[in-house]
Amino acid sequence: MEKLLRFRRVCAAAVVSGASIFPCQPLHAAPVTLFTGARLIDGSGQPPIENGTLVIDGDRIVAAGKIDPAPYAAKSGVQVVHCEGETIMPSLISDHSHLGVVKGDNISAANFTPENIQAALRQYEGYGVTAVLSLGMNKDSLYALRDQQRAGRFPGADIFTADRGLGAVSAAPPQPIGPDQVARPASPDEARKMVREMAARHPDIIKCWVDDLFGQAPKMPPEIYAAIIDEAHRNGLRVAAHLFYLDDAKSLLRDGLDVVAHSVRDQPVDQEFLDLMKARHAAYIPTLDLDESQFIYAAHPPWMESAAFRAAVSPALLARWLSPAYAYRISKNPFTPLNRSALAHGLENVKRVHDAGILVGFGTDSGAMPTRLPGWAEHRELQLLVQAGLTPMDAIVCATRNAAEVLGDIKDRGTLEAGKRADFLLLAANPLDDIGNTTRLIAIYHGGMRIEPAFH
Numbered sequence: 373m374e375k376l377l378r379f380r381r382v383c384a385a386a387v388v389s390g391a392s393i394f395p396c397q398p399l400h401a402a403p404v405t406l407f408t409g410a411r412l413i414d415g416s417g418q419p420p421i422e423n424g425t426l427v428i429d430g431d432r433i434v435a436a437g438k439i440d441p442a443p444y445a446a447k448s449g450v451q452v453v454h455c456e457g458e459t460i461m462p463s464l465i466s467d468h469s470h471l472g473v474v475k476g477d478n479i480s481a482a483n484f485t486p487e488n489i490q491a492a493l494r495q496y497e498g499y500g501v502t503a504v505l506s507l508g509m510n511k512d513s514l515y516a517l518r519d520q521q522r523a524g525r526f527p528g529a530d531i532f533t534a535d536r537g538l539g540a541v542s543a544a545p546p547q548p549i550g551p552d553q554v555a556r557p558a559s560p561d562e563a564r565k566m567v568r569e570m571a572a573r574h575p576d577i578i579k580c581w582v583d584d585l586f587g588q589a590p591k592m593p594p595e596i597y598a599a600i601i602d603e604a605h606r607n608g609l610r611v612a613a614h615l616f617y618l619d620d621a622k623s624l625l626r627d628g629l630d631v632v633a634h635s636v637r638d639q640p641v642d643q644e645f646l647d648l649m650k651a652r653h654a655a656y657i658p659t660l661d662l663d664e665s666q667f668i669y670a671a672h673p674p675w676m677e678s679a680a681f682r683a684a685v686s687p688a689l690l691a692r693w694l695s696p697a698y699a700y701r702i703s704k705n706p707f708t709p710l711n712r713s714a715l716a717h718g719l720e721n722v723k724r725v726h727d728a729g730i731l732v733g734f735g736t737d738s739g740a741m742p743t744r745l746p747g748w749a750e751h752r753e754l755q756l757l758v759q760a761g762l763t764p765m766d767a768i769v770c771a772t773r774n775a776a777e778v779l780g781d782i783k784d785r786g787t788l789e790a791g792k793r794a795d796f797l798l799l800a801a802n803p804l805d806d807i808g809n810t811t812r813l814i815a816i817y818h819g820g821m822r823i824e825p826a827f828h
Contacts, residue, residue: 403429403430403449403450404427404428404429404434404444404447404449404450404451405427405428405429405450405451405452405453405820406425406426406427406441406444406445406450406451406452406453407425407426407427407428407453407455407460407798408425408441408445408452408453408454408455409423409454409455409456409457409458410423410424410425410426410455410456410458410459410460410798411423411424411458411459411460411802412424412425412426412436412437412459412460412461412788413459413460413461413462413765413768413788413803413804414436414437414461414462414787414788414789415461415462415768415769415772415773415786415787415788416769416773416787417765417766417769417773420459420802420804421437421438423438424436424437424438424439424460425437425438425439425440425441425444426460426788426796427439427441427444428794428817428820429820430794430820431793431794431819431820431821432791432792432793432794432820433788433789433790433791433792433793433794434790435790436788436789436790455798458798458799458800458814459798459799459800459801459802459803459809460788460796460797460798460799461768461772461788461796461797461799461803461810462768462772462773462785462786462787462788462795462796462797463500463501463502463503463772463785463795463796463797463816463817463818464499464500464501464502464734464750464771464772464775464797464810465501465502465503465504465734465771465772465775465776465779465785465786466496466501466503466504466505466529466734466735466736466738466750466775467505467507467631467655467657467733467734467735467775467778467779468505468507468612468633468634468657468659468733468735468736468737469496469504469505469506469507469735469736469737469738469739469740469746470506470507470508470509470737470738470739470740471484471489471492471493471504471506471510471514471531471739472484472485472488472489472492472506472509472510472511472514473509473547473549473739473740474739474740474741474742475488476686476688476689476742477686477688477689477692477742478742479547479548479549479741479742480548480549481548481549481550481552481553484510484511484513484549484550484553486513486517489514489517490517490526490528492528492739492746493521493526493527493528493529493531494527494528495684495746495747495826496528496529496746496747496750497527497528497529497816497818497823498747498816498823498824498825498826498827499680499684499746499747499748499750499751499813499825499826499827500747500750500797500810500813500816500825501529501746501747501750502529502530502785502795502816502818503529503530503532503775503776503779503782503785503795504529504530504531504532505532505533505534505576505577505735505779506531506532506533506534506739507534507537507577507579507612507633507735508534508535508536508537508545508554508579508581508614509536509537509545509547509549509553509554509740510533510534510535510536510537510553511536511550511552511553512552512573514531514533515533515573515574517531518531518532518533527818527823532576532577532779532782533575533576534575534576534577534578534579534612535570535573535575535578535579536552536553536554536555536570537554537555537578537579537580537581538554538555538556538557538563538566538567538578538579538580538581538592538600539554539555539556539580539581539592540556540581540582540589540590540591540592540593540596541556541557541558541590542556542589542590543581543583543584543585543589543590543591543592544581544582544583544584544585544589544591544592544614545581545614546585546589547740547741555570557596557599557600559596560595560596560598560599561599563596563597563599563600563603564599564600564602564603567599567600567603567604567607567609568603568607571604571607571608571609575609576779576780577609577610577611577612577630577631577780578600578604578609578610578611578612579611579612579613579614579633580592580597580600580601580611580612580613580614581613581614582597582613582614582615582620582624583614583615583616583617583620584616586707586710591620594623594627597613597624597627598627601624601627601628601629602627602628605628610630610631610780611628611629611630611631612629612630612631612632612633612657613629613631613632613633614633614634615632615633615634615636616634616636616637616638616714617636617637617638618636618638618639618641618642618645621636621641621645622644622645622648625645625648625649625651625652625654626648628652629652629654630652630654630655631654631655631656631657631733631778632649632654632655632656632657633657633659633735634657634658634659634662634737635656635658635659635660635663635714635717635718635721635722636717636718636721637663637713637714637715637717637718637721638714638717639717640717640720640721640724641721641724641725646724646725646728646730649725649728649730650728650729650730653731654730654731655730655731655732655733655774655777655778656722656725656730656731656732656733657732657733657734657735657778658718658721658722658732658735658753658756658757658760659718659735659736659737659753660715660718660719660722660736660753660756660757660760661736661737661738661744661749661750661752661753661756662736662737662740662744663711663712663714663715663718664715664752664756665741665743665744665745665749666707666708666711666743667702667705667708667711667712669693669694669698669702669743670693670698670699670701670702670703671699672694675752675808676690676693676694678811679827679828680748680751680811680827681745681748682827683748683826683827684745684746684747684748684749684826684827685745685748689742718760719756719759719760719761720760722757722760722762723760723761723762726762726766726770731774731777731778732770732774733770733774733775733777733778734750734753734770734771734772734774734775734778735753735775736749736750736752736753737749738750747826750771751808751810751811753771754767754768754771754803754807754810755807755808757770757807758807764803764804764805764806764807765804767807768803768807768810772786772787773786773787774786793819793820794817794819794820795817795818795819796816796817797810797813797815797816797817798813798814798815798816798817799812799813799814800812800813800814811827813825813827
């Protein structure tokens with residue numbers, strides 16, 4: 373039965389974004405698998421280990437590092453995988469994505485179906501993203517899917533959830549989703565009641581939106597988000613906030629915010645902000661790809677020709693983005709200069725936040741809009757972090773160890789250590805030489821099971 377489940381999972385993981393099914397062969401996995409000769413990037417930020425060894429037993433790591441593989445290789449039935457010239461690093465974790473909002477180029481409440489959500493989870497997994505926090509705009513049915521997945525009923529990236537999230541009345545989030553996908557409290561008392569209802573469903577975190585959408589909508593009043601944060605903490609839950617402005621970020625932090633879920637993008641962050649982040653031990657999720665994806669496809673950057681990008685987008689949507697009409701619309705869109713400025717501030721601010729020693733997590737807002745492509749967005753985010761001035765190692769730590777910490781009390785993933793989940797990537801080239809090499813995927817291992825990449 374175990375072999376059959378593994379076979380089904382590998383085959384199911386091959387169906388990504390409408391692509392053809394990759395060849396699937398039944399797995400005859402040994403109880404212990406030994407990976408030898410690889411460069412190991414363990415996710416801790418320590419220098420890579422050359423000619424390292426990784427040992428997994430089922431879904432767990434037994435050993436990792438500069439260890440003698442001979443004692444393991446000598447055991448009966450051990451499967452040996454030779455990885456000379458290749459790199460092993462932890463799989464990616466998204467702290468800010470969305471499930472069931474988008475299908476193709478369409479945003480609708482009707483997209484929140486098990487089939488659409490599972491397809492997205494397989495796409496994330498096929499890009500080496502093995503855990504996803506769906507940060508709001510969820511229906512209650514996501515809990516049942518989460519439980520089914522954890523019981524081994526279907527494959528894909530592991531689900532974490534922020535329940536529906538709480539937005540302002542007639543304001544953010546602006547997506548045309550159902551009333552059962554976002555709560556919109558009109559008073560502090562109503563906000564507290566809604567948070568208690570969410571807490572009873574056992575989410576991983578609570579989300580609120582505090583943004584005026586470039587002046588197009590009212591913001592959530594401070595007394596309401598203060599009530600949300602206080603009530604969440606009373607129920608043992610952390611709070612992440614969608615925000616844009618520095619002043620809002622400071623106000624939220626004074627009220628006890630735990631996670632800044634987007635970059636501060638209206639101006640450079642100042643020392644007061646950094647001090648508030650440190651005092652709260654708050655985490656910062658840059659979501660740089662969010663702002664870039666608002667305009668970048670009209671410029672046709674070279675990476676749009678890559679197999680990694682093209683496997684993530686439908687042919688119809690790609691054709692639209694490559695058309696002169698799309699480029700013209702972006703050039704005339706009054707929000708394009710604002711999005712460019714937001715990206716510039718985001719790049720500058722993540723470097724300041726990182727250099728201040730604040731916990732920088734990892735996310736892209738992928739799945740919230742058709743332009744934010746599950747899987748590809750996460751690899752592009754790594755590239756943007758390096759563009760911001762972080763080293764490739766820094767960026768990898770944000771997407772692995774730090775991202776696992778931002779998820780909450782999740783201590784079984786994010787680094788390659790004995791006892792942790794066997795969630796890792798096997799790469800053909802060294803991402804420390806070029807962060808773009810994270811797309812040089814040979815295989816993804818998720819819970820010890822080999823998953824074929826979504827692209828070649």
